[in-house]
Amino acid sequence: RGTCPAPGATMSITSDEVNLLVYRYLQESGFVHAAFTFAHESLVARSAVADADVPPGALVSFLQKGLQYVEVEAHLTEAGEMKKCHNPFSLVSPHACRPAAGSGDADMAGDEGLDASLEASSEDVTLLHGHRSEVFTCAWHPSLDLLATGSSDATARLWNLGAEAGGWAEPAVLNHVGDVRSKDVATLDWHKEGEMLATGSYDGKARIWSKTGELLSTLAHHKGPVFSLKWNKSGTALLSAGVDRSAVVWDPSTGSVTQQFEFHNAPTLDVDWQSDSVFASCSTDRMIHVCEVGKTRPLLTFEGHEHEVNAIEWDPTGRFLASCSDDCTAKVWSLAGEDPVHDFRAHKKEIYTLKWSPPRATGSPLLATASFDATVRLWDVDAGKGVATLDKHSSMVYAVAFSPNGEFLASGSLDRYLHIWSVKEGVLVRTYKGGGGIFEVAWNARGDKVAACFSNNVVSVVDFRK
Numbered sequence: 001r002g003t004c005p006a007p008g009a010t011m012s013i014t015s016d017e018v019n020l021l022v023y024r025y026l027q028e029s030g031f032v033h034a035a036f037t038f039a040h041e042s043l044v045a046r047s048a049v050a051d052a053d054v055p056p057g058a059l060v061s062f063l064q065k066g067l068q069y070v071e072v073e074a075h076l077t078e079a080g081e082m083k084k085c086h087n088p089f090s091l092v093s094p095h096a097c098r099p100a101a102g103s104g105d106a107d108m109a110g111d112e113g114l115d116a117s118l119e120a121s122s123e124d125v126t127l128l129h130g131h132r133s134e135v136f137t138c139a140w141h142p143s144l145d146l147l148a149t150g151s152s153d154a155t156a157r158l159w160n161l162g163a164e165a166g167g168w169a170e171p172a173v174l175n176h177v178g179d180v181r182s183k184d185v186a187t188l189d190w191h192k193e194g195e196m197l198a199t200g201s202y203d204g205k206a207r208i209w210s211k212t213g214e215l216l217s218t219l220a221h222h223k224g225p226v227f228s229l230k231w232n233k234s235g236t237a238l239l240s241a242g243v244d245r246s247a248v249v250w251d252p253s254t255g256s257v258t259q260q261f262e263f264h265n266a267p268t269l270d271v272d273w274q275s276d277s278v279f280a281s282c283s284t285d286r287m288i289h290v291c292e293v294g295k296t297r298p299l300l301t302f303e304g305h306e307h308e309v310n311a312i313e314w315d316p317t318g319r320f321l322a323s324c325s326d327d328c329t330a331k332v333w334s335l336a337g338e339d340p341v342h343d344f345r346a347h348k349k350e351i352y353t354l355k356w357s358p359p360r361a362t363g364s365p366l367l368a369t370a371s372f373d374a375t376v377r378l379w380d381v382d383a384g385k386g387v388a389t390l391d392k393h394s395s396m397v398y399a400v401a402f403s404p405n406g407e408f409l410a411s412g413s414l415d416r417y418l419h420i421w422s423v424k425e426g427v428l429v430r431t432y433k434g435g436g437g438i439f440e441v442a443w444n445a446r447g448d449k450v451a452a453c454f455s456n457n458v459v460s461v462v463d464f465r466k
Helices: 015-028 032-042 058-075
Strands: 125-128 135-140 146-151 155-160 172-175 185-190 196-201 205-210 215-220 226-231 238-242 247-251 256-261 268-273 278-283 288-292 300-302 309-314 320-325 330-334 342-344 351-356 366-371 376-380 385-390 397-402 408-413 417-422 427-433 438-443 449-454 459-463
Touching (some): 015 032, 015 058, 135 185, 135 449, 146 185, 146 459, 155 185, 185 226, 196 238, 205 226, 205 238, 226 268, 268 309, 278 309, 288 320, 320 351, 330 366, 342 376, 351 397, 376 408, 397 449, 408 438, 408 449, 417 438, 417 449
Parallel strands (some): 135 438, 397 438
Antiparallel strands (some): 125 459, 135 146, 146 155, 155 172, 185 196, 196 205, 205 215, 278 288, 288 300, 320 330, 330 342, 366 376, 376 385, 397 408, 408 417, 417 427, 438 449, 449 459
16 A cells, blocks of 8 residues: 655655656557567566556656646746746747737647537447456457457457347457566457457467367467467468567468568568468568568568558558558559559658558559558559548547448547548548547448447447448
8 A cells, every 4th residue: 555755755756667657658659669679678577566557648647747737836926826828838848938818718629620410429339348458459250240359468358249149248358378577469360261360469479269269279489579460361371470570370270380481680560461372571670571481582572661661461452562661651562573663652750550442343442541640541552642631630540441341441549539431532421539549440341330449448349330
């Protein structure tokens, strides 16, 4: 039990406490690679405060309270009254007072400009409580209303939201045993038939589970956190990649390693299959390798990004590979050559993720990119140009997902908003504000439900039926 300091006692802050708050901030903000590196160098997991129950947003909360104290201190007169000032305080710049003018209404940010009629009603939103820490990832079963979620609480959970469950049922909890300080479930992917779920964790293991939550296999080969894993097109192989710089192809029937690929010089951040045997990998080393199972050298290496490559994805036909980077660019590549087909440079800050639209009956493929500049951009790849800028977010956008029919796009941001857009019109059609930043969004197979993973441990499911 904590005790208040005696009058006159000095309050102290230890470096371990500061390191823990910084580490949690990096995790909550989606900087998973920076968080891992910081934890390794600061040894925060070995500190006496490692197991402290730190609420989400603690670092920002303390900074805000500190600013409020400094603001009061600066504006308090000798008579004990507060000066009226309309200049905001900043953490990084000196303060100069500006007297209030006019009506005294300060500029408001955040919700301004959003049409209240577009907000999802409480009846259309299901809140899934159970995770004890941030929820990083989610994916719907390929045919059922069964949602898989992964969290930094060392669990994945399976939520049945089908009609047969009466709307939703208590989740199956998939406990990832091992070192609880390397516990984050960072990635997951359903087998194409939906009978198996693969998860990847910071303990360096991939795991295969049944759709009812039974552990079928533990795949132990990586020497550090697993950042990405994907089933191949036919579901006959599983591909994983992580901080140990390698990509590993597994035989799910035996749990054995089929082949290990070690071509990167730094952590491998993402992988994606082009076919049953060909895949691409990207890394903080700025490189993209296209590899084939059975071959000992890359088929192609794509160079051109000037900073770490955060995400890659093949378009539905396997014709194009899209990549995005901290260099603020998205590039489109082809197996026909080593130079990019397109180099999209409209974003002003880092691009965190991207997604291709589903196959379209008419028109060329569309690519969506999500950036820390608070925008989502849509690109016509055949024409090589941007077709829409979706700019209703007020903070970094971490997640985008097209609806199964390609008519709508969901986006999630640190501003706590889930936005749903009309792809054709480029306008906002539905919005929902949760209780924390959003790390991932996903549509169910029918396209009538959208799930969002929040930093406040909650998963929200918005019913999108008209």
